Amino acid sequence: MKGPLLQVQDLHTRFETYRGTLRAVEGVSLRVARGEIVALVGESGCGKSVTALSIMRLIRAPGKITGGRVFLDGEDLLAKSEAEMRDIRGGRIAMVFQDPLSTLNPTFTVESQITETLRVHGVASGAEARSRAVELLEAMGIPAAKDRLRSYPHELSGGMRQRVMIAIAVSCQPELLIADEPTTGLDVTLQAQIMDLLASIKQERGLATVLITHDLGVVAQFAERAAVMYAGQIVEECPVSQLMAEPLHPYTRGLLRCVPRLGRPDVPISPIDGVVPDLVNLPDGCRFAPRCPAAMERCGQAIPRLYPVGGERTVRCYLHEPPDAPATAREGD
Amino acid sequence: MSGDGILIRADHVTKHFPAERRRVLRAVDDVSLEIARAETLGLVGESGCGKTTLGKLLCLLDEPTAGKIWLDGIDLLGIAPNELRALRPRMQMIFQDPFSSLNPHKTIEQIIALPLRIRGLQGRERIRQRVDELLAMVGLDPSQARRFPHQFSGGQRQRIGIARALACEPELIIADEPVASLDVSIQAQILQVLRDLQTRFHLAAIFISHDISVVSHVSQRIAVMYLGKVVELGPAQQVIHDPKHPYTRALLSAVPRVGEAQPTPTLLPGDIPSPLAVPTGCRFHTRCYLDQIAECQSDEPALREVANGHFAACHLVRSSTAD
Secondary structure, eight states: OOOOSEEEEEEEEEEEETTEEEEEEEEEEEEEOTTOEEEEEOOTTSSHHHHHHHHTTOOOTTEEEEEEEEEETTEEGGGSOHHHHHHHBTTTEEEEOSOHHHHSOTTSOHHHHHHHHHHHTTSOOHHHHHHHHHHHHHHTTOTTHHHHTTOOGGGSOHHHHHHHHHHHHHTTOOSEEEEESTTTTSOHHHHHHHHHHHHHHHHHHOOEEEEEESOHHHHHHHOSEEEEEETTEEEEEEEHHHHHHOOOSHHHHHHHHHSOOTTOTTSOOOOOOSOOOOSSSOOSSOTTGGGOTTOOGGGGTSOOOOEEOSTTOEEOOGGGOOTTOOSOOOTTO | OOTTOEEEEEEEEEEEEEOGGGOEEEEEEEEEEEEETTOEEEEEOOTTSSHHHHHHHHTTSSOOSEEEEEETTEETTSSOHHHHHHHGGGEEEEOSOTTTSSOTTSOHHHHHHHHHHHTTOOOHHHHHHHHHHHHHHTTOOGGGTTSOGGGSOHHHHHHHHHHHHHTTOOSEEEEESTTTTSOHHHHHHHHHHHHHHHHHHTOEEEEEESOHHHHHHHOSEEEEEETTEEEEEEEHHHHHHSOOSHHHHHHHHHSOOSSSOOOOOOOOOSOOOOTTSOOSSSTTTTTOOSOOOTHHHHSOOOOEEEETTEEEOOTTOOOSSOO
16 A cells, blocks of 8 residues: 655744744644645644645745655655755645735736746647646636636736636646645635635546645535644644534634634634734643643643544544553653 | 614615726615614625725715715715714724724824824823723723734734724724634634624624624624625525525525535636626626526616515515515
C-alpha cells in the first residue's frame, strides 16, 4: 500500500519580530491521502495559512521553518533545492488563494497567465497552450471561453476570477491542491458554484485537497477530515462528521456554539470569552486554558499532547488523556 | 407620537445614481417597508443588491431620488435641514469596517464624546463619566479611553462603534454588516452585546448582512433584496423555513449548514446582472429556474401577500391567504 500523498511531521515555523519570536506554527502534523479533502480550520492568526505556505516553502524572512518535515509522496520537500521547489510549485502542488484580484496579474490577459504556467512547467506552448487554455476555461464553466482569453482580470466578476485562478491551478495536473479560503468574500450562491467546481475537479482528477478556511459551514459541507487549529497548534483532528456531531476539544465545542444555525433560534449563540493569546507571549501550558471553561490546574502548567481517541481521532486536551498515558510530554516532543 | 407602534416607514423609496454615458445605476428601486419600535428587521441579499444603500437612505445619510421616509410620523424629506439635524440622533448607524469608521487621530474618549457634545452635554467631568458608562455598556474597560483606535482589535473597535452610536440615545440602529469582518468567536460576542443593548433600551434595528444565518438569529422579520428590490419580506422563521420567492429558495439552499443535513444547493446560472442594465419584467427572470410565463419577462411583479404577513414579488408564487 502506498503512503499518504502529503505528510507533514512536527512542523515548526517562526517569525522573528521586534517584539520577540512569534511562534506561528508549533508541531503541526498532517496527513492527506490521494483524492482526500482535508480541512485546516481555525480563526485569524491560528497558523493555518502559515502551515500551507510552509508546505509550499514560501516562508520568507523574517519567517523560518525551524523544524519538522514535509513529505510529498515520500519525498522530503524541506530537503529540496530551490530549483526543484519551483518545479513542484504550480506543477505537483498548486495553490488557490482567497483574493483572485491580488493574485492575478492586473497587467496581463487571462490567456497569457494560463499559457505562462503551461509553458514554464513544460506542459504545452504556442497554439497548443492556447487551445489548452480554452479547454481549461470551459471545464471551469466559463461561458464564451475563447473571448474571455483576451480579458484582463479587472474585466471579470469575482466568481469568474476565482474560476480563472482554479484553471491556472489545475492546468499542470497537480497531485495536491492547497485552497486557502477559496470562497471567502464571495456571496453564498457564488460560493456554492465554486465549491461545486472544486468538488467535481476532485472527483474527476482524484486531486487531494487541503482546504484552509475559517468557515465551519464550508468544512461541514465539503471536507472529509478536519484539523482544528488554535494558536499555532492542531487541537483536534477527526472525520468531519464526528467533529460536527460531537466535538471533543473545549475550543472546538466553543467554536461550534458560536456559529449561528440557520433558522434555529432555539440553538443560542454563545461566545467564547476572552481573546486568542499573543503568539509572542504564549501562555504556559495549554494555549486555550486561559479561555477554557473546563481548565484545571495542570492545564496551565504543560501543553497536553494530541491524545488518540478512538479510531481516527486525536484531541489535545487532558480531559481526553487515556488513563494509561505516560507522563505529559513537554512542548516540541 | 404615532400610536401605531411604527417607528420608521419607507414609502416607495428609490435611489438612482447617474453613471457614465448617461446611464443610470438603479441601486434601490421602489422599496416600501416599515419597522416597529423595538423590532429588528434583517436585510439580506448579495453584494450589490442595494442593501447598504437602502440602509443609508433610511437614516438619511443619502437622499432618495424618489419616495418618502417617515420617522415617527414625521416626513423626513419635507422638513427643514435644522429640524432634520435635530432628529438625526434618533437614528444611528453602525458600520461594517471598524478600521475605517473610527478617526485614527482621536482617542476613544474623543470619538465617543463628540456626539455627546453635539447633543449639548457640557462639563468635562460629566462627559468623561458618560463615556465611561458607554464603554462599560459595550464591555470595554473605561481605563482604556485614552487609547487610539489602532491599539484595539477588530472586535473591540466594533464595540467602540456601538458605544458611539449609543451616545446619541437612538431609537433606531442601522447596523451595516456589523460582524462581517470578525472571526466567529468574536462575532458571537458582538451579537450578544447588540442583543443585550437592544433589549435594555428597546431599540429598533435594521440589521444588514449577507449572512442569513446571523440575520435569522437576530431578526423578527427578514427582507430579501435582489438587484435593488425587496423580493420577499416576512416573519424571520417563516422566510427561512418556508421561502416563497425562487431567489430566496436558491439563496437559502446555498448557505452551508453546520450540524444538520445540507440541502442540494440550487445553483443559479451566471452572475447577478449589473444594476446599470436591469432586466425587464422580473429582475430575477434571467437566472430563474422555474417554468416561466410570459409575464416574467414583461411585467415587474409587485410585492404581494402570499401568507399571513409574508410577502413575495413573483408571478409564479401562489397565495395561500386568498382561495
